[in-house]
């Protein structure tokens with residue numbers, strides 16, 4: 001990259017910067033500590049110990065027991081492993097219940113399951129993206145093998161009542177899985193007294209590298225491995241361990257615990273300041289999501305009558321990295337399935353911009369965005385045939 | 390992030406002819422909010438010539454750039470010339486567009502056609518198409534007529550390519566098989582009636598081709614003698630050029646014209662070309 005322009009990175013729900021301390025922790029495992037943790041020699045055994053340290057750290061961030069943690073290659077793998085395992089272990093049950101606002105790691109998996117003959121029900125959400133709990137409860141029945149509802153939504157930041165839903169699932173004898181990729185590290189999670197059976201998390205959303213994740217499987221819940229192969233991870237996840245990244249994930253979870261308060265005070269304050277000012281200074285804007293139950297770092301704002309990609313490109317020229325629910329940015333032709341499920345009108349869905357913060361953001365950055373945004377929006381609205389001033 | 394050309398970025402960042410022409414003689418409205426892009430083109434027309442063109446666009450960077458390029462292209466054209474513009478002319482002005490963004494250039498062409506139809510007091514041709522044809526893609530309301538048109542103009546053979554050019558197939562995907570059989574039909578017919586190249590060229594394609602031949606084939610020859618040449622205008626098949634440098638004062642310039650310029654243009658562009666020297 002040849003960019004000496006200062007970058008203002010407010011796209012932390014897409015991925016995060018690796019914390020320098022995390023990088024330091026993983027470095028030796030890319031260089032001198034390269035042994036295979038399964039090897040019988042002392043060299044291998046030493047490396048294996050660090051995996052267990054990482055496992056304890058991950059477990060402790062979510063109030064779990066280290067034995068309940070399986071390292072995987074990413075959040076997506078964790079999601080797939082959880083759902084396929086549940087289906088294998090309840091061969092008589094043919095139904096999966098999810099929500100309409102799940103990440104593609106679940107939505108596309110659901111579509112694949114339909115092709116394989118399963119029935120997949122998607123619970124609807126209201127205009128704030130809140131799950132229709134009555135409808136959800138109707139959908140969960142005794143034929144349901146597994147219910148999977150995300151803990152927090154990547155686009156809006158909405159937090160879902162997963163503990164409550166886990167209880168409903170349990171009542172019907174279904175397993176409950178939650179994609180907590182966006183929640184882990186941002187809000188308190190304690191699985192010690194929980195009915196949640198399985199939970200997915202991913203390293204790159206909490207300042208560990210990309211390509212490492214974990215799946216929590218509650219003790220007593222049976223699990224069938226996704227990959228066939230060696231005996232790694234107590235025969236639950238075959239494949240030689242990605243040791244450097246696992247160590248990194250451990251370190252990142254340890255740091256996340258120390259930053260938890262900061263996340264919910266300082267980072268939240270940055271988000272709130274940005275949101276408040278953009279809404280106050282720019283006409284025809286609104287927040288998408290459930291203001292009362294949101295991640296502290298995320299805001300999703302619709303700038304009506306203009307299109308998101310244009311906004312992002314103008315922001316990008318100022319070094320500001322955000323993302324959009326617009327169709328145009330991805331090459332798909334329809335705007336975000338999350339905003340559509342919420343019934344956000346097309347006038348607003350195409351111009352939805354997500355800002356997501358991390359501990360590396362500063363108030364000066366927020367002030368800069370607040371200063372620059374009105375002109376960008378005005379400029380595009382002046383070109384828009386739908387904008388009437 | 391898309392890999393936009395500098396031209397696309399220039400037209401996006403500094404769009405030409407934004408707004409609406411006052412007392413427009415023709416307006417073309419295409420697209421809508423649901424589709425994610427929309428374009429209103431307004432034209433001022435005098436003596437059959439487009440003297441002014443302005444646009445307003447809702448859409449991504451390439452939609453805005455395509456609209457801006459379109460207004461630049463059509464200014465000064467006669468209605469008949471403008472009618473021949475295709476989306477490829479817009480793409481050429483922009484250097485290139487990512488495949489997935491080709492529908493932005495198609496929207497430009499459609500707005501122009503709608504405006505011309507409006508000028509002539511016809512129903513907007515876009516609607517016309519839609520009434521004539523059968524809706525193939527219900528997600529985006531695209532007819533077989535339109536699919537055939539973009540397929541022919543852009544030499545598309547796969548249903549997925551059609552999605553890039555006019556969105557059809559990009560929603561639920563349920564119509565992709567149907568689109569593919571329409572394409573197969575188009576190319577079966579086409580292979581029976583070979584097209585003569587050249588005659589199908591739009592005015593913009595023609596001008597660009599002529600300029601290219603002037604730059605690559607003719608200028609190097611003239612430069613050997615310390616001369617040069619400049620393209621002044623193209624009216625139908627008549628190419629008006631001005632000789633420069635030594636050529637301009639050469640007593641045998643008409644021979645240069647005849648043998649070098651006209652012959653090369655006839656060879657590389659169109660056999661029917663006539664060259665006229667502007668003094």
Ligand SMILES: Cc1ncc(COP(=O)(O)O)c(C=O)c1O
Nearest residue numbers: 074075076103105154181182202
């Ligand atoms: C909610 C959610 N689930 C799953 C994933 C996928 O995680 P990964 O990229 O590690 O596969 C993401 C990341 O984009 C996410 O936001």
Ligand code: FES
Nearest residue numbers: 526527528560561
């Ligand atoms: S009908 Fe064409 S994409 Fe749905």
